[in-house]
Amino acid sequence: MDRAVTMRQVAEAAGVSPATVSRVLAGSTRVHPDLRARVLASAERLGYRANRVARALRTRSTGTVGMVVPNITNPFFPVVIQAVERELHRRNLRLLLCDSADEVRQEAEVLQILLDHRIEGILISACDRIASRSMIRMAAGLVPVVQVDRLAVPDLHFVGADQEGAMAAIVEHLVAQGCRRMAYVSSSPRISTAVERLRAYERLVRAVDEPSAERTYTGDFTLAWGREAARRIVGEHDLPDAIVCANDLVAVGVLQALDEAGISVPRDVLVTGFDDTVLATVARPQLTTVRQPLADIGREAVETVLAARQGSPATTRKVLPSLLVARASTGA
Amino acid sequence: MDRAVTMRQVAEAAGVSPATVSRVLAGSTRVHPDLRARVLASAERLGYRANRVARALRTRSTGTVGMVVPNITNPFFPVVIQAVERELHRRNLRLLLCDSADEVRQEAEVLQILLDHRIEGILISACDRIASRSMIRMAAGLVPVVQVDRLAVPDLHFVGADQEGAMAAIVEHLVAQGCRRMAYVSSSPRISTAVERLRAYERLVRAVDEPSAERTYTGDFTLAWGREAARRIVGEHDLPDAIVCANDLVAVGVLQALDEAGISVPRDVLVTGFDDTVLATVARPQLTTVRQPLADIGREAVETVLAARQGSPATTRKVLPSLLVARASTGA
DNA sequence: CAGGGCTCAGAAATCCATTTCTCGGATCCG
DNA sequence: CGGATCCGAGAAATGGATTTCTGAGCCCTG
Known part of the structure; x- marks a missing residue:
């Protein structure tokens, strides 16, 4: 089960240092074409796949975004979730999905768990416009948080319909x-x-x-x-x-x-x-x-959370038009 | 954004080594009550939360399970997903959800990504009973895979309805x-x-x-x-x-x-x-x-994937009864 | 009282990729 | 031709928690 190939093994097979393997794979710096070819060949031959956990630890970015919805079985949410997942996938990010079961306690718990997982940001449909407030505020102090569809904290990012x-x-x-x-x-x-x-x-x-x-x-x-x-x-x-x-x-x-x-x-x-x-x-x-416009809401939510992660300080508030x-x- | 408290800081605050902090928090070994109290107090005071990425790297277990569904907007799946998420939460595990958009290519891609993320196991509703086969088999060679509702690989774990x-x-x-x-x-x-x-x-x-x-x-x-x-x-x-x-x-x-x-x-x-x-x-x-029995299917799927992770070698095949x-x- | 066993906690290794540091060798210019 | 500048690649540090290794201190027994 745990026969994973590491970078070190690729390096040895190619007769170079792990640093060089990293450089080749990241494509960040110039590496001599010969070495480059040898590294790529070894990686290919050994079926090397980078361990994203190790990468996440070093780079401090897990490449996953957390989402909290009150109840997935409400037909409203799957459409939003789908759009979110697609947009994240397009940007090479993953979705960690949690259901708060419409309970503030549960909501607070999963928010804390998402934070522990060092997600890049959080999308949340709060289950209570008053009671959810404090925990969302707390989370927003640590990572970008975007409220989707339902608003609980007025001065925080929000994407929803008019x-x-x-x-x-x-x-x-x-x-x-x-x-x-x-x-x-x-x-x-x-x-x-x-x-x-x-x-x-x-x-x-x-x-x-x-x-x-x-x-x-x-x-x-x-x-x-x-x-x-x-x-x-x-x-x-x-x-x-x-x-x-x-x-x-x-x-x-x-x-x-x-x-x-x-x-x-x-x-x-x-x-x-x-x-x-x-x-x-x-x-x-x-x-x-x-x-x-549920799909738009999902997409915009992703865009907003990523913009916030890039450091854009303004609080965005996107209110999209609905259609009779x-x-x-x-x-x- | 990155003011996270580390174990080392807790250790220094408590005047002990990081190893001791780990032991106290894991509760694995006996630690002198005085030290124990000091560690807990420091952790509490500093608001320490373990970095799960680091833990995952060391323990080789991320505590997340991947799920691949063909289309979340099909009202069938949210119910299963909800049950899965609940059962995972109950066991202190997380759900990494991917949508394959009913396309084998996309499905293969997200499976590979889930593997890269070192998930503990995979639950999948294959989008094509023939074409999905090879990739699922490949994934099953690396982590436990349970087929949910839809069968593609006959000799692999399956949970579904009759x-x-x-x-x-x-x-x-x-x-x-x-x-x-x-x-x-x-x-x-x-x-x-x-x-x-x-x-x-x-x-x-x-x-x-x-x-x-x-x-x-x-x-x-x-x-x-x-x-x-x-x-x-x-x-x-x-x-x-x-x-x-x-x-x-x-x-x-x-x-x-x-x-x-x-x-x-x-x-x-x-x-x-x-x-x-x-x-x-x-x-x-x-x-x-x-x-x-969608909720049962979700629960059983989780149970099956965890049992397989524990090493249970038999291929389970759970066929649950439906109700007119x-x-x-x-x-x- | 010396040596064997035990317990407990610190030091250090480990997990694996990334990134900084460092240095040999090549190039360039005065 | 010597010193400054670059470039590329290896060595080593880093991220943070866990776990093994070690050794100090204590108790017990012959």
């Missing part, structure tokens, strides 16, 4: 469809995007219909909560003409409960989602939603 | 519902599970209705292919009474196309999926499908 703009697109779309009485089914107030979406909804809707701004229902990010919220809405005296949902999963739950209650979408009420996950096209009717995708659930 | 049994459950269920004329919408023949499912279907159905065994449509793992396949089926002279699909995504595509063609499920034809992803419950009608989940698409 929640406000996305919500505005939804509300404008609904108003254009003639909606006035709306309701909002929100999700966990623990995370920044949920809060931003809710605040944006309240502010935007207030301009159209004062009571709609109060008609909000807060739960979590699950199908079950969507169903529950829809039942409550249906149970109240008068049905709104649109139900705005904090994400696709919740919206699908709402659709299911409305279907069971015999309420037709979009005839009786319009419904919107958020994220444009695969669920949006699978649901019946297909969901109007907003698409965040109108479908059958709002009569499109 | 495809045959799962398909049997589906066919039996359909037969019990009175179906006789069936069709199968398959996916990429490049991966082992697709092949196993197809062969199982052919074998099982032959016992019920010979022509059904021939009525198979092979494409890939996408929604679009499901739609396309359904259109072809509808275009032929007589509709089967059940359409068996290789996975949920394909089944949802089939459902959509049937809906557009005005064919009612389950009245006119029954439809089944495979995997029991979230899509199965979101689709209308809800999909009958089989649930693979009957829903509306087959009249349940």
Whole structure:
């Protein structure tokens, strides 16, 4: 199992010193062509592969970036992770992935572990906009940290989508469809995007219909909560003409409960989602939603963390635009 | 950025040698209580954290396991990855995740990179049951490799679900519902599970209705292919009474196309999926499908790779049972 | 009381690639 | 032709933790 060839062996086989082998392989300095050829031949013949652990120790750079996500099974994250992994791979870096299970304790623990591993930087989607703060700040004191999608520490690098703009697109779309009485089914107030979406909804809707701004229902990010919220809405005296949902999963739950209650979408009420996950096209009717540029977010996050590592001192804050995708659930 | 405290500093602060600090922290040998206390106090005071890179070099163990998946955005994998990550975390190990983008070249490249990183072992879902073989074999010559879900090298560790049994459950269920004329919408023949499912279907159905065994449509793992396949089926002279699909995504595509063609499920034809992803419950009608024990697969894979690292020489092959989940698409 | 065994802690070797230091030999210029 | 400058390659230091080797000190026993 441990028959690894070392640089010393290559050096001996080529009749040179390890230093020369290093120089040839790094290509940093000029080496006599003959020696160079001999070294390359020996390396090739012995199947030499540099030990990255030893290199990391000497150069103080491991070539790996850590990423912490609250829950990989949320279909939002795999897309971001994929983009991150690709971009890192392109730059010859590796991804050390950790799941915080939506728990601050676990999050703090994996952050510490990532630091111990001497990663080059950290990408994190904080699981709690308040409670995650101190640990992220601490980590940021040691390596570059970029917050992805969810914001916890305001004065630290952030890459995410424009929640406000996305919500505005939804509300404008609904108003254009003639909606006035709306309701909002929100999700966990623990995370920044949920809060931003809710605040944006309240502010935007207030301009159209004062009571709609109060008609909000807060739960979590699950199908079950969507169903529950829809039942409550249906149970109240008068049905709104649109139900705005904090994400696709919740919206699908709402659709299911409305279907069971015999309420037709979009005839009786319009419904919107958020994220444009695969669920949006699978649901019946297909969901109007907003698409965040997830791959761009992943790429930009990598770029930001690497720029910060290079010493760029400014705090970057990249807010990317989202795109309204109108479908059958709002009569499109 | 690089103000890390070293063991030497802790040693000096405590007035002992680095060796003693190591012994105290490892707890391996008995150390005089006074020294022990002094060391712990210094370590605490200086905020000492062992450099895992240095430790990895010396102990020849990095404490990280590599995983290669063909596509993280396939909802199948995040669940497995999550289980893997949890199990590794529980055992104080880390996950280095790579995406092979369903390409053998890329897969070979990331395998080599993982080896260079001196990971303890590798978990891999091969992207091609034939072409992935040689590189996986090569990697297995250096570190323990466990194939997860998809098999490429028969005589190497494998953990996955019982495809045959799962398909049997589906066919039996359909037969019990009175179906006789069936069709199968398959996916990429490049991966082992697709092949196993197809062969199982052919074998099982032959016992019920010979022509059904021939009525198979092979494409890939996408929604679009499901739609396309359904259109072809509808275009032929007589509709089967059940359409068996290789996975949920394909089944949802089939459902959509049937809906557009005005064919009612389950009245006119029954439809089944495979995997029991979230899509199965979101689709209308809800999909009958089989649930693979993904979390168990992830856990067992970790256990297998660690057992192999400990030197257990036998090739393990864990085939876990799947569970039929009957829903509306087959009249349940 | 001397020698054998034991324990514990420091000195030093080790893991392996990189990088600095050093020096012999060649080139160049006055 | 002698001294300054370069160049290239080997020797050695480096990174930081672990582990083996060593030896001092102590206890026990014959």
